[in-house]
Amino acid sequence: MSRTSDEYLRDVPMKSYDLVREGLIALAFVAVLVVALALIFKSPNAPTIRGEDVAKNHPLDYLKTSTDFLTGESALESYGPPYNESRENVQKVLGLAPANILGVTKLIEAQKDFVLGPLERVAILNKDVASALTVWKAAKEEQQKAWTKAYSEALDKAEEASGEVKVAAGDYGPVPVMMFGMLALGRAGLLEGALSVSDTLPYTLDNTKAMLFFQEGPDSDFAESVDMLGNQWGITHEVGNLPGPWWLWPYAIWYQIPPLNESPNADAIVGSLMLLFFLLLLFAPFIPVIKHIPRWIPIYRIIWRDWYAKQEGRSGK
Amino acid sequence: MNVTENLKSYLKDKLTLDDLLPTKLPVYLNSVAYLFGVFSLCSLFILIITGLTMAIFGPLWYHVSGTGKLFNSFHYWAVQLLFLFMLLHLATKYFLGAFRDGRWKTWMVGALILGASIFTAFTGYLSAANWSAQWHAVEAKDAMNAMGIGGFFFTTNYTQVLSLHVAFFPAAVGLLVVIHILFIRHEGPVKPYPLRGGKTK
Known part of the structure; x- marks a missing residue:
């Protein structure tokens, strides 16, 4: 042992020890365990939900999502930092809004980035979409809102059959052509590319927009069906029976308990609680009650039972 | 003040072979509770080896190749065991x-x-x-x-x-x-x- 530990353990009987041998045996044990578990249970790997899947299998959901972004009133428009300057939904804890510190660092203009931008690309390939876009751009904002409102309401009553969507006739202006342009983009498997394309690079280095596109609709619906929403212990779950990150249950539990399960500031409050608990863990050796608990709950008597038996035997002689 | 001399002196005192490769231990180390730390370390070692392999071949490999999927499963289970052993290690060390x-x-x-x-x-x-x-x-x-x-x-x-x-x-x-x-x-x-x-x- 070192000089420091030799001094510390001066009055303690020692036994011989082979660190390398013990390490190798432990490694073999853990390796066998890992290999056996992997071969028997494999690992969870449910496929992602892609724009192409939604466009082909759930075209109505696809159209509703696209139309929602086109209205300019989607949930993302009022999300706030880091995506935009809106402040109405910024989460607060103790009156502070940590998201405002860095502010907008990844600007997303949902209507432009999620619908009008991709449609500009579709317009190059499709004259009908090009004409519809021209009409849309020439219209006043009030007119645009009237068209999208009417079309959104019509989609709520629309029917889906054999992968096609039937929308009742109405005054929707160029919106149906634009939205079926979006649907064609999805069916061609090009939605994610159109959302993630870089202005300067030939690589897709940031897929944030593609990830956000279906969050509120198809993704959320599927997550609920496999118990992965936040109020279903979502982050600790995997699809199927294999374990997910179960060690996050001290975090996930707060999202199940009132009032946090319905609080608009839940993420900020739970995040702050986790930070506090981590600091308690970190500084446990200095916190009066926490550092004494091990002495009050004598689990150490079980772990060191041989030592105490010898000590008590010696003192009893 | 010679910084190199001070660092050398510090390392000589703190990084001895006796520290790194001990051949004797106090007799009170006589419980499986002392194994959770080394099991955590072994899980981490397996994670590093499987992780490096997956990093070499890239994300597509562990989605489409049978061998890649197997390494993905090794990595997944090593994480599960790492957290199991690490939390047992934390709990036992706390209660000691x-x-x-x-x-x-x-x-x-x-x-x-x-x-x-x-x-x-x-x-x-x-x-x-x-x-x-x-x-x-x-x-x-x-x-x-x-x-x-x-x-x-x-x-x-x-x-x-x-x-x-x-x-x-x-x-x-x-x-x-x-x-x-x-x-x-x-x-x-x-x-x-x-x-x-x-x-x-």
């Missing part, structure tokens, strides 16, 4: 009062390892490029944004998340683990609570 007699540094570095490991595993789940990764990325962004770190850590940015998972966080965990082990070896295992009249004080 292992932070006593000046061992607070070892404890605090251990707590930092747990924190860094949680973020390593989290970015790993986001790097899996499957449904869980897709959903957790959009869900977790709200927590990151609410805490103010979403302004530079984007859970929905795959390349950033993958870089953090294969470089930054493992390096942090590895460095902290080395420091943790050096503290343990240098200071020796904490003594049992002393007896007072047949009872511990």
Whole structure:
């Protein structure tokens, strides 16, 4: 042992020890365990939900999502930092809004980035979409809102059959052509590319927009069906029976308990609680009650039972 | 002041072979409770080996190749075991009062390892490029944004998340683990609570 530990353990009987041998045996044990578990249970790997899947299998959901972004009133428009300057939904804890510190660092203009931008690309390939876009751009904002409102309401009553969507006739202006342009983009498997394309690079280095596109609709619906929403212990779950990150249950539990399960500031409050608990863990050796608990709950008597038996035997002689 | 001389003197005192490769231990180390630390270390070693293999061949490999999927499963189960052993290690060390007699540094570095490991595993789940990764990325962004770190850590940015998972966080965990082990070896295992009249004080 070192000089420091030799001094510390001066009055303690020692036994011989082979660190390398013990390490190798432990490694073999853990390796066998890992290999056996992997071969028997494999690992969870449910496929992602892609724009192409939604466009082909759930075209109505696809159209509703696209139309929602086109209205300019989607949930993302009022999300706030880091995506935009809106402040109405910024989460607060103790009156502070940590998201405002860095502010907008990844600007997303949902209507432009999620619908009008991709449609500009579709317009190059499709004259009908090009004409519809021209009409849309020439219209006043009030007119645009009237068209999208009417079309959104019509989609709520629309029917889906054999992968096609039937929308009742109405005054929707160029919106149906634009939205079926979006649907064609999805069916061609090009939605994610159109959302993630870089202005300067030939690589897709940031897929944030593609990830956000279906969050509120198809993704959320599927997550609920496999118990992965936040109020279903979502982050600790995997699809199927294999374990997910179960060690996050001290975090996930707060999202199940009132009032946090319905609080608009839940993420900020739970995040702050986790930070506090981590600091308690970190500084446990200095916190009066926490550092004494091990002495009050004598689990150490079980772990060191041989030592105490010898000590008590010696003192009893 | 000669900085090199001071560093040399410090390392001579703190990094001895007796510290790194001990051949004797106090007799009170006589329980399976002392194995959880070494099991955690073994799980981490397997994670590094399987992780390096997956990093060499890339994310597509462990989705389409049979061998890649197998390594993905090794990696997945090694994470599960790492957290199991690490939390058992934490619990037993806490209930042994292992932070006593000046061992607070070892404890605090251990707590930092747990924190860094949680973020390593989290970015790993986001790097899996499957449904869980897709959903957790959009869900977790709200927590990151609410805490103010979403302004530079984007859970929905795959390349950033993958870089953090294969470089930054493992390096942090590895460095902290080395420091943790050096503290343990240098200071020796904490003594049992002393007896007072047949009872511990």
